[in-house]
Amino acid sequence: MLLSYCYLMCYNVYMKGKTAILILILVFLLSLSSCSQHVHEWTLGTIIREATCTETGLAMQVCAVCGEMHEIETEKRPHVEGQTTTISPTCTEPGAVNVTCLICWQVISSTTLPALGHDWWPVEGSYEPTCEHEGHDCYSCSRCNEIRIDVLPALGHDFSGPVERIDPTEIENGMEFTRCKRCSLAQCVILPKTAIAE
Ligand SMILES: [Zn+2]
Ligand SMILES: [Zn+2]
Numbered sequence: 001m002l003l004s005y006c007y008l009m010c011y012n013v014y015m016k017g018k019t020a021i022l023i024l025i026l027v028f029l030l031s032l033s034s035c036s037q038h039v040h041e042w043t044l045g046t047i048i049r050e051a052t053c054t055e056t057g058l059a060m061q062v063c064a065v066c067g068e069m070h071e072i073e074t075e076k077r078p079h080v081e082g083q084t085t086t087i088s089p090t091c092t093e094p095g096a097v098n099v100t101c102l103i104c105w106q107v108i109s110s111t112t113l114p115a116l117g118h119d120w121w122p123v124e125g126s127y128e129p130t131c132e133h134e135g136h137d138c139y140s141c142s143r144c145n146e147i148r149i150d151v152l153p154a155l156g157h158d159f160s161g162p163v164e165r166i167d168p169t170e171i172e173n174g175m176e177f178t179r180c181k182r183c184s185l186a187q188c189v190i191l192p193k194t195a196i197a198e
C-alpha cells in the first residue's frame, strides 16, 4: 500500500515537470512569433529598371526593421511634348495638328482640321435649258480641279400668252390658238361645229 502511494507521488511530480516544460516551450514559441509580426517599415532601396513614358519601372524596397526585401512596380513617366506636325485638310479629307512625344514619338494629342469643301467656279460648257431640252451648269474646283455638272431640267412650254379664237359655225370647226412665249410653238384646240338648229 505505501509502495503504491510513493509510486503515485513520483508519477505526479514527473507529470507536473512535463507540463512545466510544455508551458515553457509554448511561451518561447509565442514570443518568437510576436517578434516576427512587426509592421514592416519599407524604405526605397535600389532602382532595378527606370520607368519611361511607355513602360512602368521596377524598384527594390527594404524593411528598415528586419531587412526583408521585395520588388515594386513604379509608375510610368508622363510624355514630353515634342514636335508639332500639321496635316493640311483637302477639299474632301480632314487634316490634323498632331503633337508627338519627344521620347517615344507617339502622337500624344491630335486636333482635327475639318475638310475645306470644294471651291466651285463656273467654267465653259454650260448651256441653258429650253422648253424641251435640259441644260447643264458646269463648274470646276479652284483647288483640286474636280468638275461638277448640274443638270437643269427642261422648262416646258409656256402657253400663258393671248389666245386667238376662231368661232365654230354650223359648217366649219372653230379653233383656239396659242403660241409658246419662249419658242413660239403653236398649240391649237379644235372647237367642234355647232349643232344645226332644227
Ligand atoms: Zn520588416
Ligand atoms: Zn512618350
Ligand SMILES: [Zn+2]
Residues within 6 Å of the ligand: 091, 117, 118, 119, 141, 142, 143, 144, 145, 146
Ligand atoms: Zn476641290
Ligand SMILES: [Zn+2]
Residues within 6 Å of the ligand: 131, 132, 156, 157, 158, 180, 181, 182, 183, 184, 185
Ligand atoms: Zn416652248
